[in-house]
Amino acid sequence: MNVLVTGACGRIGSHVVRQLLARGIDVVGIDSVVHAGHLGELSGRLPLRTVDVQDLAGLLHAVTAQKIHRIIHLAAAIGDQYDTQPWGSYQVNLGGTLNVLEAARLAAVERVVAASTHNIYPRAYGVYGPPEWRPISEDHPPDPRRPYAVMKLAGEYMGRIYAEQMNVDFAAVRFASYYGAERAIRRGNKFPDLLNRFILDAVEGVPTVVDRGGDQVFDPVYIKDCAHGVICATLAPEPREGRVYNIGGGRPVSLRAAADAVRRVLPSARIQVGPGVDGAPGGRAHHPPLDITRAKTEIGYAPQFTLEQGIADCAGELAAMIKTRSPA
Numbered sequence: 001m002n003v004l005v006t007g008a009c010g011r012i013g014s015h016v017v018r019q020l021l022a023r024g025i026d027v028v029g030i031d032s033v034v035h036a037g038h039l040g041e042l043s044g045r046l047p048l049r050t051v052d053v054q055d056l057a058g059l060l061h062a063v064t065a066q067k068i069h070r071i072i073h074l075a076a077a078i079g080d081q082y083d084t085q086p087w088g089s090y091q092v093n094l095g096g097t098l099n100v101l102e103a104a105r106l107a108a109v110e111r112v113v114a115a116s117t118h119n120i121y122p123r124a125y126g127v128y129g130p131p132e133w134r135p136i137s138e139d140h141p142p143d144p145r146r147p148y149a150v151m152k153l154a155g156e157y158m159g160r161i162y163a164e165q166m167n168v169d170f171a172a173v174r175f176a177s178y179y180g181a182e183r184a185i186r187r188g189n190k191f192p193d194l195l196n197r198f199i200l201d202a203v204e205g206v207p208t209v210v211d212r213g214g215d216q217v218f219d220p221v222y223i224k225d226c227a228h229g230v231i232c233a234t235l236a237p238e239p240r241e242g243r244v245y246n247i248g249g250g251r252p253v254s255l256r257a258a259a260d261a262v263r264r265v266l267p268s269a270r271i272q273v274g275p276g277v278d279g280a281p282g283g284r285a286h287h288p289p290l291d292i293t294r295a296k297t298e299i300g301y302a303p304q305f306t307l308e309q310g311i312a313d314c315a316g317e318l319a320a321m322i323k324t325r326s327p328a
Contacts (some may be wrong), residue, residue, distance in 0.1 A: 002026045003234065004068040006053055006100065007075035009034060011182040012115065012175075015227035016072055023231075030059075030064045031075065034131040040255050044298035053096030058104040066106065070234055073100045073114040078148065086147035093151035094158075101162045101170070111169035113233045116156055116244070118176050118219075118287050119149035124262065128288035130277060133217040133252060135291035138174070138244045160243055171299075173226075176290045177250035179310065180223025194255060195220050196260045199311055202269035203318045212276035214256035219289035221249040222310030225303045229295060236299040244297040249310075250303045252289035258307070265311045 003020055007013040008029025013222040020027045030051040040280040047066065051058040054073045063071070077092035097114060104112050124145035127134045144150045177192040184189035184196035194210060229247030251259070277286070295301035305313065 001069045002028065002067055003026045003070050003072060004030065004050075004063060005072045005074065005095075005289075006030055006050065006067065007073075008205050009074075010074060011180065012178075012184075012223060012226050012230070013072075013074045015039065015180075015224050016074065016230050019224075019227050019231055021046065022166075028062065028068065031036065031261055035107050038289055040260065045186040047287070054091055056099040056102060057069055059099055060106055063103050063109060068109055070111045070113070071100060071104055071109055072230055072231070072234055073112060076115065076148075077276050078147045080157050082148055083146055088153040089147040089151050093148060094154050097151075097155035098158060101158060101166075101168060102191060104168045105162060109168065110173070111234065112159065112162075113171045113230060113318055114155060114159060115230065116152045116174045117149055118171040118248075119146060119288055120144045120153045120156075120174065120244070121287050122285060124217075124277075124288045126193055128239075131218070133289060135219075135248075135252065135289040136246075136287075137244055138246055143184070156244055169238065171228050171236075171244055172244045173233050173247045173295075174244065174256060174290070175226050175229075176219040176221045176246070178221050178223050178226050179314060180323055181314050184314065185321055191216065191218075191255075194257050195219050195262075196267065196314075198259055198271055199266070199314050200318055202262055202266040203270065203315050203322065207270035207272070209272045210255070210274060212253060212274040214259075214273040214275050215290060216257065216277040216286055217252050218258075218286055219252050220258060220307060221247060221303065222305040222314065224313070225249065228298075228303045228304055230293070231302040232299040240298050242294060245299060245301065246290035246292050247295060247301065248290035248292050248303075249307065251307060253307065262311055265308050265314055295300070 009031040009106040032052040064132040082089040120142040156172045162168040
């Protein structure tokens, strides 16, 4: 089987490539700018091509030249700037997805698996918020509030149309808030970045102080489990009617409990977390945890890392990154 991965040099894409190669699957990687990136030592071990998903002709050439059987579509335009520049988000996050689907149709590719996001769900409310924090399923009515999430949801709907009317099998995976060395090293300050910050600060010996948010329950999933979920959807015999799968950690925890887990793994960690939810002005709760029952049942996904195992693995990779970047 030949698999094409868009966004192969990115955070999740690099782990998808590694896991596919570990299974003995032939991989072709494309990205808008080909560079070692997060692929590191793998960059010379697989075909890497400079192809922007906005270029349908380039995509089609890559798919046909390499006799691709399945496509994993992870290329995306992310960042706060796209909240104020939705046209850029549209061109890549929806237009690029349509190009991938069309290239798959024209080349008779068996299946496309596209990355989506939990941001299409409403922010926590009712039974999906405090104090119950019920996990939310794929069938819950969406309520995207950012251009990125709107484009991702539209891409899901277009994927279903291609599956139902154009003979291109399709599945989408909605990632929960993921943590991993590639994300932590950037030291973000939003709620989804806090577990990453806890780990990075602990590795660097820096204290972490978060004024509020300890009671917020969230669904941390390790980046390598995101990649595992993508591969489960890609290799499953046939995604069923739902075609959309939540990929979460399977163990919702409060931010305070996540801080405790970091301390258990890294006893030198100095973390202070205040009470309340999210830490956002007005105390708005973040998105609810994800129900991964459908992914377990239909594509055989189950997290490979416990929270503590993910933290330990992430800390080890961060330490290696920091050592590599430090002057000799």
